[in-house]
Amino acid sequence: MTARTEFILLAGFLGSGKTSLLVDWLALPEAAQTAVIVNEAGEIDVDGAIIAESGTIPMAMLANGCVCCSLTNDLVFTIRALVEEREKAGLPPFRRIVLEGSGLSRPGPILRSLAPLAPLNLAVRVVTTCDASQAAEQARHFDEVASQLAAASTIVITKPDLAGTGAAEALAGAINPLATLVLEQDRAARARAAFAPAPPAALPAGPMAPERAHPRVSVLRVAFAPEAGWEDRLDWMEDLAAFCGDRLLRVKGFIRHPGTGATLLVQAVGTLFSPPAPMSGGQDLPEALVVIARDLSAQDLRVVNPAAPVLVAPYRPGKALTCVPG
Template structure:
């Protein structure tokens, strides 16, 4: 099953996840897609709607409750069943699988659950919808919305086609204020938006860190979320970098929302990509020499932690911090 894209589609309540998914399922590019839907409530309304529009595609509706906290085992078992049934039919692997999460889900625990499916070598992507008009307010008042946006590799601006919709520039700026690492899909045309959101072309793995460009967004930031640039000395060996990562995860716990950046490691040519959603770190990825910019800069996005708090864990490792 190598090569299957696994999209974790998240976004706060009412931000347009189901609409985006339905728009994609109506496109010819949606062929060979399996869909999993998880909603909160006694009746999985979204699952029923998606199943009715899927035109023969396999759709699995997960049990009541947030997949991130209550039914991780069911998620794994359901995915395994879908893959087994596909194999039994003699058809080629799914091109993609899409998990539409509850609006109250956090991506980190979902990724942890998917670790049990490592044998299938999925390309996992976190995709978040963002109401261009109200998304910033949601993120300012609801921790789940902030966690979803901070974890996303791609953020899709929704409701741009509605009368009196917010401008693309304002919506994009609001997203970048929370997650400067995300690729923003800002397409007013709904089919084009859906096509871009679920494209097989994943964002480049390098960490585009340009503090000067995002510093002007400070006033738009979530009052409880901090975005920091951690600089790691280039002479550290991998054991030293790992120790810093372990201490950072232990100190921050659930308040660590996102980590991504390139580090230089003693004895290794080229940079090493380090990235995490919450405290779930992906395996380090060695980058070719000259790819991804200058190593040593790592973006750290946290909630309810100050620069002083992070200095306590970073300072002993020789890692310096700057708030962007």
């Protein structure tokens, strides 16, 4: 008998380490026959670009109206397309399909939307990342954190190298004492434990609740004017962190070095920026940053440094849906 295909919703708050965990997992031999769906195929598809650097992973993008929520018709369509294309190609079914949810989405509505896929008999579960350095604080402002932890069969404590895990463990234990807790320091061991087969949960029944809007969260697109130099880019990001403080939730995108033409991945979780990382094939990536902030508008960001050669606008995710079964 063929094993059931697992459907794993990888949940976790903005910047809590979902993509990193997935990339660590995809590097392991036991990740063979995994397909990945990324819930963010706007113009600046950072997660897709990072995962694509891992090699030839069958990957599908969901593009929808909101960078923070999941419009789930696309999801049903995409999963069906992945499964059917695989069948048509005469290949065995995927062992698992992983959907990386967006950091502000709640798992319940996403899982409920899978009801039309009942005939596929997917074994469904949720793996949630919980950032040791930030989760307890984020949970105070965003109840999405509790929804993501509550839905998990496995909770993975990430970034144990940045902070003690006590606060995140206490939060996870208080919200979902039944989940398996992954506390590995070693990243490969963490990824292996995170995706280790586990008893599947039943699909929640009932109609799909709409995703709640996030009235305090703005998703903004920042581009640099042609005259902007390298220092202008770095200075602006530094000013952004100082200006926003704890209202800055997440920055990710690509910047181009005007001198060398190299494209670098830029990321910050809160105000903590990671060193920019060069992207191979970067010339095809757009130069722009996605800034996700609480209680800040595009207008506010324009005054970070009014003289800077920077353009700020609300971010509009792409509408097209691409599906690339491999």
